[in-house]
Amino acid sequence: MELDVSRALLAPGTEFPFSAVETVPPQDVIGETVTFEPALLQGAYSAVDGAVRLTGKLTTTAHAMCALCMEPATVPLAVSFDEEFRKDVNELEDEAFRYEGKQVPLNQLTLTLIMLNLPMRFLCKRNCAGSKAYQALRKETPKSSCEEEEPRTQRPFEALQRLLKEDEEV
Numbered sequence: 001m002e003l004d005v006s007r008a009l010l011a012p013g014t015e016f017p018f019s020a021v022e023t024v025p026p027q028d029v030i031g032e033t034v035t036f037e038p039a040l041l042q043g044a045y046s047a048v049d050g051a052v053r054l055t056g057k058l059t060t061t062a063h064a065m066c067a068l069c070m071e072p073a074t075v076p077l078a079v080s081f082d083e084e085f086r087k088d089v090n091e092l093e094d095e096a097f098r099y100e101g102k103q104v105p106l107n108q109l110t111l112t113l114i115m116l117n118l119p120m121r122f123l124c125k126r127n128c129a130g131s132k133a134y135q136a137l138r139k140e141t142p143k144s145s146c147e148e149e150e151p152r153t154q155r156p157f158e159a160l161q162r163l164l165k166e167d168e169e170v
């Protein structure tokens with residue numbers, strides 16, 4: 001959806017509260033489909049010199065397959081944001097989003113925040129033992145146990161590298 005920021009443009013420097021619900025289509029994440037419950041964005045918007053600033057928090061729940069046992073996995077996401085929207089922006093080069101007129105589009109912001117904060121892999125529970133096949137594999141390759149020490153959240157490119165590595169190991 002689009003957020004009408006005309007009040008902020010008329011009163012530069014003043015913060016206005018907002019809350020919005022954004023629907024995010026299923027995403028293909030390195031070959032796996034991840035679906036999302038409607039994302040709730042709550043925060044404030046303000047304008048200075050024609051640029052609009054949005055701050056607040058995004059919450060949603062992501063659904064995918066557990067990486068270890070293939071059962072459904074649910075991961076709640078809560079992402080704080082502080083983002084700028086400008087009219088003259090090149091989204092590929094600048095650290096800002098584009099908006100037109102008096103409407104700030106929330107779809108690209110929402111998708112970007114979610115994709116940058118997805119866990120590197122989905123687990124159905126913290127200590128999922130994995131499928132029988134996975135357990136058998138782990139017994140044969142005990143070295144992989146150090147993987148558990150890694151943080152759960154990584155940037156997409158790191159996750160990609162990691163997945164490629166895992167592919168080679170299989």
Ligand SMILES: [Zn+2]
Binds near residue numbers: 068071125
């Ligand atoms: Zn599992």
